[in-house]
Amino acid sequence: MKTSLKTLVLIFVALISSAFVDPDKGYDIGDYATDFELKNIDGKKVSLKDYKDAKGFMVIFTCNSCPYAVAYEDRIIDLDKKYKALGVPVIAINPNNPDLQPEDSFEQMKQRAREKGFSFPYLLDEDQDIFPQYGATRTPHVFLLEHTAKGYQVKYIGAIDDNYQDASLVETKYVEEAVDAMLAGEKIKITTTKAIGCSIKV
Template sequence: MKTKRILGFLVLLLIFGASFAMGISVAKEDLVGDGYEIGDVASDFSLKNVDGKMVSLSDYANAKGFLVIFTCNTCPYAKAYEDRIIALDRKYKSRGVPVIAINPNSKSGDGFAEMKERAKEKGFTYPYLYDEGQKVYPQYGATRNPHVFLLEKTAKGNVVRYIGAIDDNYQDASQVKDKFVENAVDAMLAGKEIDPSTTKAIGCGIK
């Protein structure tokens, strides 16, 4: 076991060394594990909100589920979806499925101070949590900003029901044909099968 770990560490060193020498950056998503799949039970977390308070899924005693969305301040894709994420929270929070936004980035412009400014500027209606130390997003397997994980609250825990994109057109909300997340939440609340249950998340890689 020790030999395998040492070999794995050496491989990572070689990758980073070669990339540095050639001026190539290695995206974090290339090193993250697979994360959750449909049907898995997601672990809870405790992360700091922009108001300074710690937030966990267990705080929402009456929730039927959660829209956990990994997003950030700086990515153009994430910015393009901000109003739609606010709309999702307004539509589904009253039905028991609030948005829980998490910033997984560790780069300039995505620090906690900038998060507070962005939340105030845009009037976020949902928690905007800082994944300090980048401990939560690898558990989920998030790779993009934004990346959505719909969880259903059940007797055995928060079960992953949908993973992927918000819809099929990040550029123009008026031209959206497939509202993946809305369809998934509506199906979950109606006790119906979610189809599709996974889509490809489109956005900036997590840095």
């Protein structure tokens, strides 16, 4: 009886685990990301290729409704202000299905961007086919890309920093350290971290 019960438990755990396994896990460090063309809050389409002089991009999957994403909004604005002038702008993408999360509708995105004064594009992954390519699972989830002769190479994946609750208590600024190293042509010390946030609504 003990053996059969143990077997059942193992089968149950395996089934639960498999339910959360994405067969297309997205990009790894060193991979080259494909470009996209998504609608911005101004109604125009935005692609990475539009930024001819960009040295890289902070592609951040985020949204209106997630408390974690909201907590990071000011920090995302600061990242764009700091690094856009250095050739590494923020490209924010809302991956959520607005039918499941009405707060993340296109109209609500426009309103939120106005209220917060977003200085970066805020794009809608309307067909929900871009975030799986990247392997984004949370909001916010950051992918730092370097614009190279071969394409957009993935240099960092994960969280913005190590304290979503309080910016004043942050000890390690993962994204800033990664961008600084990339711009200096140095090895990025921390290339992957666990994204902390809400699951993407599909």
